[in-house]
Amino acid sequence: MGRPPCCDKVGVKKGPWTPEEDIILVSYIQENGPGNWRAVPINTGLMRCSKSCRLRWTNYLRPGIRRGNFTTHEEGIIVHLQSLLGNRWAAIASYLPQRTDNDIKNYWNTHLKKKLKKQQAMGAIFAPPPPPPSSSAETACSSSSYASSMDNISRLLDGFMKSSPPTATDVKPNIAVVSDPFMSFDRMSGTGAGLAFISGVPQQQQQQPALMGGMSYDDEATGQQQQLHHQLPLCSIEKWLLDEAAEQVADLMDLSDGGCSSLPLL
């Protein structure tokens, strides 16, 4: 059809986002919720195309995302799912709701591919993911080794206030989260990728039969409840997934000893 790309327009800014732009975007989404990306640059005055806004939100600013090193367990999940699904990063990301598809894709391309190649060269099969740490280990890891985007945003705001803008690589774990009246993500429930991921299922996956309905992520305080909630839905999804690919999976199922127990506690 030859529809012109949305970013062709003159005056559309490209390249790295500034903290100011991040704040504008976050504040807009906080008020209106994610979705209707077309309207975002118009309503915010950001000189960015809608795609760029969506990408920035889903890959960086969205609440609940982790940044930083992948755990061995996560690596195993990714390798396992990649073998099942191929390069369907969004689908893979749905099993690691705190990771973005872009992050997973990057990690695969930069680390795992090489790692696998190496291991295959050595005639070894990639080690199955260790069982998810019963509680404290992984939890501690999650809370201290990664900066959630809440941290990111807090830091962003903090940095902005101090006029020393943080960069993406600047974001470090263990940043004390400043109390942040700015961030109540209630509005973000119910629409858009953010919610979909937070509730453990990306929008695409929501078309699949195994879907839970009506889960919502009301606020940070419900995080632990969410973890409990995620277990059941993910079991369903995995069941669906594995049913679909039952044949190929047979030899891989040893990765999932105990069925859902091999999945991360999301």
Next chain:
DNA sequence: AAGTGTTCCAACCGCTCCTTC
């Protein structure tokens, strides 16, 4: 210390899918 090579990741691009009219 300077130059060069390598790694990594944020962001862009182009395509497809989905929804609306």
Next chain:
DNA sequence: CGAAGGAGCGGTTGGAACACT
């Protein structure tokens, strides 16, 4: 039913950071 437009996905790239000589 088909065209148009918006959203999402996967591949790719630019450039900063890091490692090595």
